[in-house]
Amino acid sequence: MWCDSVRHEPDDLPEGNGEHDVVAVGHSDLEIFPLALGGNTFGWTADETTSFDILDSFAEGGGNMIDTADSYSAFAPGNSGGESETIIGRWLAHNGLREHVVVATKVSRHPQFRGLAPETIAAASAASLERLQTDRIDLYYAHYDDPDVPLEDSLAAFDELVRNGSVRYLGISNYSPERVREWMSIADARGYARPVALQVQYNLVHHATFERDYAPLAAEFGLAVFPYYSLAAGFLAGKYRTMEDLRGVPREATAAKYLTPAGLEVVDALHEIGAAHDVEPATIALAWLLTRPRITAPLASASRLDQLYSLMDAPSIVLTSSEIHRLDTLSRAVAQ
DSSP, X not given: OOOSOOOOOTTSOEESOOSOOOEEOTTSSOEEOSSEEEOTTBTTTBOHHHHHHHHHHHHHTTOOEEEOOTTTTTTSTTOOSOHHHHHHHHHHHHHOOGGGOXXXXXXXXXXXXXXXXXXXXXXXXXXXXXXXXXXOEEEEEEOSOOTTSOHHHHHHHHXXXXXXXXXXXXXXXXXXXXXXXXXXXHHHHHTXXXXXXXXXXXXXXXXXXXXXXXXXXXXXXXXXXXXESTTTTTGGGTOOOSHHHHTTOTTHHHHHTTOSHHHHHXXXXXXXXXXXXXXXXXXXXXXXXXXXXXBOOOEEOOSSHHHHXXXXXXXXXXXXXXXXXXXXXXXXXXXX
16 A cells, blocks of 8 residues: 555544455456546546556556546547557556456447447447457446437347457446436346446535435445546545636536535545545545445546555545544535
């Protein structure tokens, strides 16, 4: 672990996460370090050299799950999609770590492979395998629902990928609770491979939807949960306190909505608790997620190597009961 020491008040019982080795991904045989590295920055805010440095350090620190999507980063000027997968593939080919790394990617948003028609899933998965320079995807997500394609047709195509060995396990991202339940119903009725993982937005300032609608589903179906935007587009890293602080940063529009009095109270608490543990606010925000029921591993990304250290510290932090209660209370005051 990156964190050399963890401190807590002797009269306050610690709760939650603490030291971790590996955690299981749902009902699969995948075992991972309890923080997954997001690959959305690779080829966008991190060039290939920087991305390699981040990936090297992540692996050296015990990290073993990398999460990306075939569309990353088509949203960036000059990119066409697949840049992140390409960088990850080159890194895997360079260091020979493929057997030790869990690779997760997604389908439905690449400019050349939009939607979830069966032929699109087949072609997109083949393209991802080529970019990743591997013979299988460990965890393959439906990135977004496609209402124009019958869900049963998409599921048959995903099941075929599992049967032919090019995908080990399936995941669901950005589906409504009703559609998650429908997916499970169809999979059980048809004997298709069941998803093992769920990606949803969840963090200290965006929590209500997950806790109300998705946590019960995850418990019912045994789904591993990987929260994305776990640092609220950087807001919970504690560096943005005014609109001027956000001016010109890549995620300005996303992070700006959290700049409320209630949101800033959360950031203040993260700073104070972080100081007590000698870690960054981001570390505490991730450590809090690891105390939540059903959470397998937060997803977090880095554009610079120095940003990675605060992410990797999170699983080793033991938050006290009073610290957790304080963060829970402040989180509930945020209307999201």
